[in-house]
Amino acid sequence: MLAEATFERIFPLRVLPYPVRCRKIRHYCSDFATLFQISVFNFSLHKAKFALGMFIACYSRGGAYLLHKRKSTSKYLVALAAIALLLFSAVPCARAQQVTHFLIDDFEDGDYTTQPAWWRFDGIELEIHKYGSEGKKDDGTNRYFLSITGKAKNWYVGGLGTYLARPKQDLSVYTFLGFDVYGYGPESGQIKIELIDDDNGNWKVEYDEEWVPLYDDRFIHELQVDWEGWKHVEIPISAFQLDNSGKGNGIWNPLQKNGSGGLLQIQLIAIASSKIADVKFSLDNLFLGVDDE
Numbered sequence: 001m002l003a004e005a006t007f008e009r010i011f012p013l014r015v016l017p018y019p020v021r022c023r024k025i026r027h028y029c030s031d032f033a034t035l036f037q038i039s040v041f042n043f044s045l046h047k048a049k050f051a052l053g054m055f056i057a058c059y060s061r062g063g064a065y066l067l068h069k070r071k072s073t074s075k076y077l078v079a080l081a082a083i084a085l086l087l088f089s090a091v092p093c094a095r096a097q098q099v100t101h102f103l104i105d106d107f108e109d110g111d112y113t114t115q116p117a118w119w120r121f122d123g124i125e126l127e128i129h130k131y132g133s134e135g136k137k138d139d140g141t142n143r144y145f146l147s148i149t150g151k152a153k154n155w156y157v158g159g160l161g162t163y164l165a166r167p168k169q170d171l172s173v174y175t176f177l178g179f180d181v182y183g184y185g186p187e188s189g190q191i192k193i194e195l196i197d198d199d200n201g202n203w204k205v206e207y208d209e210e211w212v213p214l215y216d217d218r219f220i221h222e223l224q225v226d227w228e229g230w231k232h233v234e235i236p237i238s239a240f241q242l243d244n245s246g247k248g249n250g251i252w253n254p255l256q257k258n259g260s261g262g263l264l265q266i267q268l269i270a271i272a273s274s275k276i277a278d279v280k281f282s283l284d285n286l287f288l289g290v291d292d293e
């Protein structure tokens with residue numbers, strides 16, 4: 001039961017029948033091998049520990065099943081078989097790469113109101129533009145970007161956001177937020193980026209009258225856009241700071257566990273360079289990524 005609990009903790013969305021079938025064991029070991037490969041390539045101690053946990057769970061479960069079916073089977077043989085499976089399992093690299101990139105939006109459908117739908121609030125104006133007018137040329141695959149403009153009232157302009165959570169989606173593996181920003185020089189403005197994780201397990205964000213989340217954590221990072229042209233930006237998740245202490249559980253835990261929707265949404269708030277200045281910048285290729293280390 002301990003092994004089953006461990007599996008369910010690692011794969012909370014999977015139904016794990018007991019006793020487990022051999023093909024299931026291979027499947028779990030394959031999952032472990034995938035994680036192990038990612039860990040090796042990323043040299044991440046944290047992920048290596050995670051992969052080790054997977055191995056222990058796999059071994060325990062496989063051993064329990066084989067001992068159940070044939071009492072003379074040594075658990076050591078099961079361990080050796082699991083290690084061999086781990087070392088020689090042919091896991092497609094493409095599968096390992098699936099968790100290294102989660103595209104939020106590249107605006108290539110030419111529409112910011114769907115897939116995903118971005119909401120807009122206060123003094124911000126959004127427009128889809130075609131490459132050619134601002135720096136990059138249309139290369140046939142990356143054709144559109146999002147233009148953001150607005151006029152400040154006491155520094156604040158407005159913002160946009162989109163809902164990220166989907167069933168059976170684990171965004172907790174990603175370690176940075178990446179995107180391309182087109183700046184118009186030192187007066188372009190500032191982007192306050194907000195990420196909200198679901199701490200009360202309802203897949204929603206409830207706000208107070210000041211638009212502060214009541215029960216979920218909001219993490220923020222402020223980016224000054226003071227350059228001219230396109231620039232690729234990557235912000236580590238660790239650079240985001242909790243800004244509504246005492247509302248959620250106070251920790252970055254965007255895992256879909258215990259009813260939580262995980263990472264629920266991202267919002268980008270535009271702040272002007274002076275009390276009444278205009279803001280103007282453009283965005284493209286927003287994604288969540290995994291660091292190489």
Ligand SMILES: [Ca+2]
Binds near residue numbers: 106107142143285
């Ligand atoms: Ca694009």
Ligand SMILES: [Ca+2]
Binds near residue numbers: 198202204206215
């Ligand atoms: Ca919530």
Ligand SMILES: [Ca+2]
Binds near residue numbers: 197249250252
């Ligand atoms: Ca939290």
